[in-house]
Structures are given as structure tokens and as C-alpha cells.
Amino acid sequence: MKKKARLWDSLEENKVKCHVCANECIIMPGKVGICRTRKNFDGELYTLIYGSLISKGSLDPIEKKPLYNFWPGATAYSIASIGCSFKCQNCQNWNISQANPSDNGKNGFYTLEGLENRRMSLVEMPPEELVKRVVKSGAKTLAYTYNEPLIWHEYILDTTKLLKKKDIKTILVTNGYSTPEATKELIEVGIDAANIDIKAMSDDFYKKICGVKSVQPVLDTAKRLKSNGIHVEITNLIIPDLNDSREDLSKLSNWIVENLGKNTPTHFSAYHPDFKMPSMKRTPYETLDLAYNVANETGINYIYVGNIRHEKGGNTYCPKCNHLIIGRSGYSFTKIDISDHKKCPNCDYDFSTDIIGEINKKPSHRYEFL
Numbered sequence: 325m326k327k328k329a330r331l332w333d334s335l336e337e338n339k340v341k342c343h344v345c346a347n348e349c350i351i352m353p354g355k356v357g358i359c360r361t362r363k364n365f366d367g368e369l370y371t372l373i374y375g376s377l378i379s380k381g382s383l384d385p386i387e388k389k390p391l392y393n394f395w396p397g398a399t400a401y402s403i404a405s406i407g408c409s410f411k412c413q414n415c416q417n418w419n420i421s422q423a424n425p426s427d428n429g430k431n432g433f434y435t436l437e438g439l440e441n442r443r444m445s446l447v448e449m450p451p452e453e454l455v456k457r458v459v460k461s462g463a464k465t466l467a468y469t470y471n472e473p474l475i476w477h478e479y480i481l482d483t484t485k486l487l488k489k490k491d492i493k494t495i496l497v498t499n500g501y502s503t504p505e506a507t508k509e510l511i512e513v514g515i516d517a518a519n520i521d522i523k524a525m526s527d528d529f530y531k532k533i534c535g536v537k538s539v540q541p542v543l544d545t546a547k548r549l550k551s552n553g554i555h556v557e558i559t560n561l562i563i564p565d566l567n568d569s570r571e572d573l574s575k576l577s578n579w580i581v582e583n584l585g586k587n588t589p590t591h592f593s594a595y596h597p598d599f600k601m602p603s604m605k606r607t608p609y610e611t612l613d614l615a616y617n618v619a620n621e622t623g624i625n626y627i628y629v630g631n632i633r634h635e636k637g638g639n640t641y642c643p644k645c646n647h648l649i650i651g652r653s654g655y656s657f658t659k660i661d662i663s664d665h666k667k668c669p670n671c672d673y674d675f676s677t678d679i680i681g682e683i684n685k686k687p688s689h690r691y692e693f694l
């Protein structure tokens with residue numbers, strides 16, 4: 325749906341400047357920004373995707389986001405739209421992230437060569453309707469995920485406001501390329517958690533692979549969210565030869581410890597070839613193991629490994645005595661050994677600020693396309 329956008333300035337000759345993400349596009353009349361979802365109509369900026377969903381949503385395990393220390397075992401009602409502020413060469417959701425919305429937000433169009441005229445119908449979902457559906461599903465959390473949620477700013481603000489009234493927690497699964505103004509609004513509306521993708525610690529990687537200028541806005545967003553009490557977990561997708569050296573992994577781990585704290589859950593994910601990088605290698609087990617060990621040596625207490633089986637990488641251990649608190653196989657629990665007051669049964673370590681929300685020991689109803 326088309327709706328007047330927030331956070332933009334008028335410039336000369338009917339141009340506008342958008343402040344919703346760190347691209348801060350200057351947009352000429354009749355043109356769209358880099359994300360293709362914000363358009364200048366006669367000197368006024370509109371979002372084209374307000375309430376435009378790719379589907380009615382799906383029920384996912386919260387661990388799929390991935391969030392391991394936030395409402396473990398919860399169901400995340402997951403929704404997405406189209407568009408993204410990045411153009412990652414390896415995007416696994418390129419069909420939606422790189423699509424163009426129509427001016428009324430009712431349809432999306434693929435942008436890939438040869439598919440330009442293929443249309444996808446988008447589902448119109450006003451905020452009140454979404455809230456009704458989430459409540460009916462029984463999910464305790466809602467995740468804005470799959471495409472980039474930061475460019476969905478207005479819809480996220482409006483839906484989060486309503487979901488809070490129903491005590492449903494909201495989650496951003498994001499590239500973190502925000503601005504101080506947009507982040508402030510997300511904090512004020514009460515976003516509960518974010519998984520932020522730090523793709524690499526170098527501007528060079530962000531320029532070459534993602535098509536944006538710098539990693540710095542991502543780091544700033546992570547710090548801002550964390551320092552304002554939002555639960556933050558970090559994901560780093562490790563791509564062979566691009567961001568997989570000991571130095572890369574050490575730089576990232578050190579930054580996390582120094583800026584977000586050693587109790588920040590950190591997920592290292594295995595890459596598999598996709599989109600414009602089909603000939604790259606998969607990330608080998610040894611690299612994921614190296615990442616785990618480097619993060620461990622740096623002092624990170626909650627380290628997870630995804631997209632590949634790793635003997636420790638699915639589990640949550642006590643930072644004080646190393647007791648296995650939550651064992652996982654994929655998105656299922658193999659063991660839960662923590663007291664009802666979230667204390668370690670072995671050394672009494674208190675997890676109440678490290679693991680947020682209730683632990684649902686018998687998760688169910690977590691895989692459904694709605």
C-alpha cells in the first residue's frame with residue numbers, strides 16, 4: 325500500500341532526502357530510492373510497501389531467526405515484504421529482496437534478467453488485521469524477516485505499537501543499516517529484540533559484496549539498540565576467502581566483546597552458494613570451528629554455529645561452570661537443565677539477564693505456512 329513516508333527532507337527542485345536507512349538517498353521526482361520501495365511523488369516521499377506482505381506469514385521456530393537467548397522455544401509469526409537497502413551478491417532471498425513494488429504496493433516484479441515481467445501478488449495486511457492473525461495463531465513473538473525490515477519503517481512502527489498491547493514481542497532480523505533517527509523511533513516504539521547481521525568488519529566487503537559504503541552504520545545500530553535495552557544477537561555469515569581469516573574473525577569477536585559485551589549471543593553461519601555467487605565454495609566445518617574457537621578465546625559466552633552440524637555450536641553453556649544448560653539439535657531441544665528461576669543447577673549462575681523471556685520446554689506448532 326502507498327503511504328506518506330516518515331523521516332525525509334524536501335530539497336530544491338522537488339527532490340527529497342530519505343533518512344530511513346544509512347543510504348540516505350536523494351531521490352528525484354518520479355524516482356525511487358536504492359531499496360526501490362520509496363518513491364518521490366511531486367516532491368513528497370511515499371513508501372510503496374506499507375502493509376504489503378509477500379504472504380499472510382509463516383510460523384517459524386524463533387531459533388530460525390536466529391535468536392537462541394530470547395524466548396527459547398517460542399513460535400515466531402514471521403512476515404516479510406519486498407525490497408532491501410543492500411544488493412548482496414550472495415542473497416538467499418534475492419527474489420523478494422531485489423524486487424520492485426508497483427506504485428500501489430499490490431504487486432512485486434522480479435528484477436532478475438529474464439524474469440523482469442514476472443509478477444508476484446502481494447497480500448494487503450492492515451496493522452489491525454495482522455495483530456488479529458498473530459493473536460489467533462498463538463505465537464508469542466512476531467519477526468520482521470526475510471527481506472530487510474528497516475525499509476518497512478512505518479509499518480513496523482504501527483504494528484509494533486498494536487502488538488505491544490497484546491504482549492507480543494517484536495523482532496527485527498536485519499542488516500542493521502539504519503540511521504540514528506530511524507533507530508530512535510524503533511527504540512521508542514518498543515522493539516524487543518534484533519538479530520543483526522554483521523557481514524564483515526571491512527568497508528571493502530560492504531562495498532564489493534553488498535553495494536553500500538561502510539560497515540559503520542551497522543555497528544552503530546547494534547550499539548544503539550543494545551545500550552537502549554533491546555536484546556541483540558549477532559549473526560556473521562562466513563564466506564570462504566571473503567571474510568573467513570583468523571584476523572577477520574578475531575576483529576569481529578573483539579568488537580562484540582568491547583562494544584556489546586561478552587554475553588552477546590553470536591551466531592556464525594555456514595555459507596552455501598547462491599544468487600550471483602553460485603560458484604563459491606561452501607564454508608567448511610573447519611572454518612566454523614575456527615570461528616567458534618576464536619570467539620571463545622575472545623571471551624564471548626554464547627557462541628552458536630548455524631547451517632552446519634557442530635558438536636557444541638547448537639548448545640547454550642553456563643558461562644561460569646560450562647554446564648550444558650540448553651542442548652539443541654537443529655531447532656529442537658535435546659536437553660534443558662535450568663531452574664525455574666533461570667539459575668544454573670550446577671553453580672547457581674543467574675541467567676535472568678542473559679536469557680530473556682520464558683523457556684518453552686515443549687515447543688509445538690512452529691512450522692506452518694499460513
Ligand code: SF4
Nearest residue numbers: 342345348349357359
Ligand atoms: S530506505 Fe534507504 S534505500 Fe530506501 S529510499 Fe530510504 S535511504 Fe534510500
Ligand code: SF4
Nearest residue numbers: 408410412415421499
Ligand atoms: S541484506 Fe540480506 S536481504 Fe538484503 S540483499 Fe543482503 S542478504 Fe539479501
